[in-house]
Amino acid sequence: MKKSFRRLLLISIPALAGIIAALPARADAYPSKPIRFVVPYPPGGPLDAVARMLADKMKDGLGQVVVVENKPGAGGNIGADLVAKSAPDGYTIVMGAVATHAINPWLYPKLPYDPVKDFAPVSLVATVPNVLVLNPDTAARLGIGSVKQLVTYARAHPGRLNYASGGNGSAGHLAGELFKMSAKASMLHIPYNGAAPAQLGLLAGQTDLMFDNMASASQNIRAGKLKALAVTTAKRSSLMPELPTIAEAAEDKGLAGFDISTWFGVLAPAKTPEAIVNRLNAEIVHALHAPDVKERMARLAAEPAPTTPGQFGALIQSELKKYAAVVKASGAKVD
Template sequence: MKTSSTHKTRRLLTLSALSLATGLSLLAGAPAQAQGNKPIRLVVPYAPGGPLDIVARALAERVKDKLGVVIIENKAGAGGNIGADLVAKAAPDGQTLVMGAVATHAINPWLFSKIPYDPIRDFTPITLVARVPNVLVMNTETAQRLKIESVADLVAYAKKNPGKLNYGSGGNGSAGHLAGEMFKAQAGVFMTHIPYSGGNPAQLALVSGQVDLNFDNLASASANIKSGKLKALAVTTAKRSPAQPETPAIAESPAALGLSKFDINTWFGIFGPAKLAPETVKTLNAAFVEALNSPEMKSRMAALMAEPAPSTPEQFGAFVKSELAKYEGVVKRSGAKLD
């Protein structure tokens, strides 16, 4: 009896040890909040209410069953640099993430003389979240007066009349400004850039005829396109946008125009601090990718004219590096600097 009891005790102890080891192994790869019941902080480096913030909040709701509570924390300032830096310097435990964007990780490193983080070394890519197309729009009356119906017409007119066309943007170094600079460089034309203090003033200037054309956010411009106040010549992404499939892409223009590789858009994605454990990255990626593929998120994205773009961490990391390299030349050609 004593021997049997000893064997049973040893067996129970062995099973308990195995269970504990398995549990510890699983916890090692899980975000820290799952271990300590602390919420994950998803930092949005911009003010509340914009497309990036809206998508972040929708994602937080979708992933709570897999990751637990996710709290959105808006940390606006310095073009997104303040929020991004907060996460760059956070502990690599999966508890603090950032919804980074083309500005924080591809444009700002060239636009600002100094930023407090390295966009590659100081972050761990989790997944690309979405792309938001921009659209080349003209004041409709201006387009009719100048007989411009297409990108080819625009380039032809600009070459015959250098400097006569102007375009507005939300400011020096903004997405609209840089899209215009890329267009000028690839098409070999000159147009005067007129910066405004934000996207809304730039759009009002276009609608009122103070400027001839803009490279605007598709979601922002869509109402004026539908009303006929603005004429959409082309979207700036490599392919047509599902949100407005009747509008061609700039890259579809005749090859002779030199725009066949034109591809510029607003994108955003989720990053953690550098040195996140591979299992943590895997857990986070799986949860966010599943959420992005859900019908509900696709519907929410469509309302914002954003295109879901879930990816592997490796794909996202390679994409960010390519975007950083692309914008180096664009920003330098533009001459834009912010400090």
């Protein structure tokens, strides 16, 4: 009887060990190893810089190193797809953005991931306002000193004005398309190979106006090299509170409710346990409230915007609906 019991025990222990190994890691034991934080864009931009700030802050609370890994390509799709197809255990996360989760699904005919079904939202991290800027000489020559005057001129002179952007399907391009749709005004789109060349073209007077990222435009605005009319967000920016919103400045020109910005936030693969998502959320929210993080983000013109996982998921859904119409109107496609 004892021999039979010992034999059964010897057979059962390996089987039990296999079952335990197959079970998901307990949330209270998480994390037990370094976390891979994928940034789907090259190093150096505001999104990458904020991801590195977060990684540095989160390591203390999590008790593990958070390793930032840049995986650029295909407008952010390569890095996002890598995380979508990773194990849902909380050890691989991504800094998604308005492009990867709201614009690209309509811009690319064959997106390798589903922006909603393949991810578990953790928290929105930041918003970066866009700002409507003109070449100062053009503004003076045409007598355009406000958004209202811009719309009036564009309606009276269809196709006469042009606006620069970093390329077809870029945030600046789609902001211009939403502006045209809302104001019922005609302007010609001039795409450049990147936002920096587009801004140089505007400064040189090659183009008339641009919906630029505040992070890159603010220095030239303060130096008087660009004339800022308004921010593109629903609320004024704390970074330049003197600038009205487009909705405010346009008054009765059909732009009420105009709201478009660059945003980014953290997502995990779908089916990541809720307890792990909440743990990551708590660490991100804590990091974003740190005074030194707020100060460093302000220098990048990025405004901290922590949310719950549910709030971030709702934002992605609403932004997807918005950009479906805007991308369709723009006619932009990327093969």
